[in-house]
Amino acid sequence: MSPLPTAHVPLPDLAFSEDGAPYSREFGDIYFSRAGGAAETEHVFLRGNDLPMRWQGRPHFTISELGFGTGLNFLVTYREFLRRCEPSQHLHFISVERYPLTPEMLAQAHAAWLPAEDAPLLKSLLDHYPLRLPGWHQLKLPRCTLTLGFGDADTLLTTLDAQVDAWFLDGFSPAKNPGMWEESVLAQVARLSAADASFATFTAAGAVNRALQAHGFDVQKTAGFGHKRDMLIGKRANKTPTPPSTPSSIFVIGAGIAGATIAHALAERGAAVTVLERTCIASGASGNPAAVLYPQLTKFYTPATAWHFTGYDFMLRQIARWKALGLNFTHQQPGMLRLPRPDQSAEGFASLQLDASIMRYVTRTQAAEIAGMDVASDGWFLPHGSWISPPELCHALLQHTNITLREQTGVQSIARDGNQWRVTLDSGEMLAAEQLIVANAGDAPRLLADYPMPMGISAGQVSIIPAPVPPLHCIISHRGYVIPAGEQWLMGATYDRSDYSGAVTDANHAENLVHARAALPGLALNETSIIGRTSLRATTPDRLPYVGELAPGLHVSIGHGSRGMISAPLAAEILAAQLFHEPIPLARNLLAAIHPRRRTKAK
Numbered sequence: 206m207s208p209l210p211t212a213h214v215p216l217p218d219l220a221f222s223e224d225g226a227p228y229s230r231e232f233g234d235i236y237f238s239r240a241g242g243a244a245e246t247e248h249v250f251l252r253g254n255d256l257p258m259r260w261q262g263r264p265h266f267t268i269s270e271l272g273f274g275t276g277l278n279f280l281v282t283y284r285e286f287l288r289r290c291e292p293s294q295h296l297h298f299i300s301v302e303r304y305p306l307t308p309e310m311l312a313q314a315h316a317a318w319l320p321a322e323d324a325p326l327l328k329s330l331l332d333h334y335p336l337r338l339p340g341w342h343q344l345k346l347p348r349c350t351l352t353l354g355f356g357d358a359d360t361l362l363t364t365l366d367a368q369v370d371a372w373f374l375d376g377f378s379p380a381k382n383p384g385m386w387e388e389s390v391l392a393q394v395a396r397l398s399a400a401d402a403s404f405a406t407f408t409a410a411g412a413v414n415r416a417l418q419a420h421g422f423d424v425q426k427t428a429g430f431g432h433k434r435d436m437l438i439g440k441r442a443n444k445t446p447t448p449p450s451t452p453s454s455i456f457v458i459g460a461g462i463a464g465a466t467i468a469h470a471l472a473e474r475g476a477a478v479t480v481l482e483r484t485c486i487a488s489g490a491s492g493n494p495a496a497v498l499y500p501q502l503t504k505f506y507t508p509a510t511a512w513h514f515t516g517y518d519f520m521l522r523q524i525a526r527w528k529a530l531g532l533n534f535t536h537q538q539p540g541m542l543r544l545p546r547p548d549q550s551a552e553g554f555a556s557l558q559l560d561a562s563i564m565r566y567v568t569r570t571q572a573a574e575i576a577g578m579d580v581a582s583d584g585w586f587l588p589h590g591s592w593i594s595p596p597e598l599c600h601a602l603l604q605h606t607n608i609t610l611r612e613q614t615g616v617q618s619i620a621r622d623g624n625q626w627r628v629t630l631d632s633g634e635m636l637a638a639e640q641l642i643v644a645n646a647g648d649a650p651r652l653l654a655d656y657p658m659p660m661g662i663s664a665g666q667v668s669i670i671p672a673p674v675p676p677l678h679c680i681i682s683h684r685g686y687v688i689p690a691g692e693q694w695l696m697g698a699t700y701d702r703s704d705y706s707g708a709v710t711d712a713n714h715a716e717n718l719v720h721a722r723a724a725l726p727g728l729a730l731n732e733t734s735i736i737g738r739t740s741l742r743a744t745t746p747d748r749l750p751y752v753g754e755l756a757p758g759l760h761v762s763i764g765h766g767s768r769g770m771i772s773a774p775l776a777a778e779i780l781a782a783q784l785f786h787e788p789i790p791l792a793r794n795l796l797a798a799i800h801p802r803r804r805t806k807a808k
């Protein structure tokens with residue numbers, strides 16, 4: 206029986222020699238050559254793949270590496286790419302690592318060796334470094350996207366969707382780390398290679414040479430670096446394929462978080478995007494003044510848990526990036542205390558084996574210290590737990606110069622018309638779109654009646670009160686949540702599948718208050734000036750959204766349920782990567798799990 210899935214990511218057995226060079230005790234091998242790690246990268250991997258020459262004239266170039274290690278190959282390549290390429294060119298760098306270093310280890314590994322001029326690149330990597338979660342992580346750096354996989358190369362590569370132009374076959378030597386050089390790994394290298402892909406590796410091992418030849422590479426021995434006599438380089442003999450075309454005009458239906466994030470992701474890639482919105486920006490569920498970024502906790506690392514944690518991690522990095530780009534919206538990261546619900550035990554989530562930097566068990570006393578007030582029980586603390594203002598974020602995202610926003614523009618129906626999608630507006634006006642993205646939540650099943658997907662609607666109300674004294678220092682998640690949002694507390698949220706009138710009710714306020722009081726005993730709340738907001742969630746039976754291409758030119762990002770703030774931004778990046786033929790930032794099994802054509806049982 207295979208073990209139950211967990212989120213465990215093993216640490217490397219890292220040690221340092223007297224001169225400060227990092228090496229792995231487990232593999233008995235060094236991370237990089239003491240004769241000059243950066244010079245070795247340039248000799249073996251850049252020149253071995255005929256780089257930077259092959260970058261010339263390529264708007265996108267994809268490199269994939271086996272063995273991220275200290276990230277030295279990446280840093281050297283990124284530096285050379287920035288130096289030698291035009292600002293309009295973009296580097297995709299994919300790398301896998303079974304024993305990822307922590308950010309602290311990375312900093313230490315480079316302390317004695319990295320040239321001062323490369324220090325800003327290391328800082329950029331550390332600033333964007335992902336949480337310690339298994340699977341793929343996408344780091345969006347200036348002019349470069351780093352897709353970093355934490356896990357076994359053998360397994361991870363089978364889940365990758367990319368067209369690689371050049372391979373850096375690194376990792377510890379075949380004698381010391383045979384797993385990295387197995388036939389199954391090299392078969393994946395072949396599967397993922399573009400028609401004219403090249404590779405370079407420091408090893409000259411005969412078995413590697415034969416395996417790569419068997420997979421269609423023309424292999425050559427050439428002079429190695431330093432004391433190494435030989436190394437291998439090779440190319441696939443095929444002609445450079447013509448790059449696939451990318452869309453120039455795209456329509457998005459809906460201006461909530463799903464529509465705004467996808468519109469922005471496409472606009473950033475240079476597409477002209479028109480957003481059609483029935484009322485105004487963030488008028489649906491994305492209109493609550495504050496919303497929590499919180500992954501779903503389950504006993505085991507199921508596909509739904511993996512999706513939500515990957516989305517959480519991605520959204521945290523996107524927020525930092527959007528802020529750096531000058532987008533103006535409220536984001537606070539006070540951390541989140543997750544208290545068990547009545548049917549859960551506080552210890553229950555230990556089986557997830559999440560790294561302590563992501564989530565740690567706290568006793569009731571410790572939890573009270575973090576919260577600044579008494580709490581009901583032991584629980585889990587997530588230091589990255591945050592809240593945002595979704596309407597502010599949607600407004601900021603839609604301000605891009607490549608986006609045309611049409612508010613008060615409802616879509617009545619859509620239909621295929623030759624190579625295009627005909628969009629009929631409520632006003633009767635007709636538009637034609639080459640690519641259409643449906644992101645209108647609960648109204649999607651009506652527009653997509655020809656493509657039935659089980660979806661439900663659940664109404665919810667949030668309650669807002671003036672912040673009481675003493676102040677709450679973190680977000681509380683229990684049967685609902687409490688967000689200390691400056692002068693106010695926002696408490697949420699109710700679930701109601703019966704008729705929806707849109708009215709804020711006292712009964713729903715009472716429910717939110719009961720849950721808040723149960724989590725924070727002894728709480729004195731001023732209910733006299735309570736206000737609220739109601740809206741609808743679009744839900745799916747398996748709590749995973751529908752994301753992907755439904756029919757040629759028709760894409761969806763819907764069904765984000767109760768987790769739209771961490772689910773929609775990752776969905777946006779996946780759709781944009783698919784439309785622009787970039788490496789996909791999610792494992793293929795998870796892509797299949799969120800695909801709109803997957804089998805889901807109607808509830």
Ligand SMILES: Cc1cc2nc3c(=O)[nH]c(=O)nc-3n(C[C@H](O)[C@H](O)[C@H](O)COP(=O)(O)OP(=O)(O)OC[C@H]3O[C@@H](n4cnc5c(N)ncnc54)[C@H](O)[C@@H]3O)c2cc1C
Nearest residue numbers: 459461462463483489490491497616646648665768769770
């Ligand atoms: C009470 C409540 C509290 C919540 N709290 C949280 C939270 O703390 N954290 C979290 O992550 N998630 C939370 N959620 C869930 C989250 O709000 C949703 O998952 C998310 O907002 C969905 O975004 P969306 O863009 O898919 O849909 P919406 O925000 O609903 O946007 C859909 C948009 O499409 C437009 N539209 C609809 N039909 C058409 C049409 N035919 N033509 C043109 N436009 C159309 C609508 O006007 C609307 O603006 C909460 C939800 C509710 C209801």
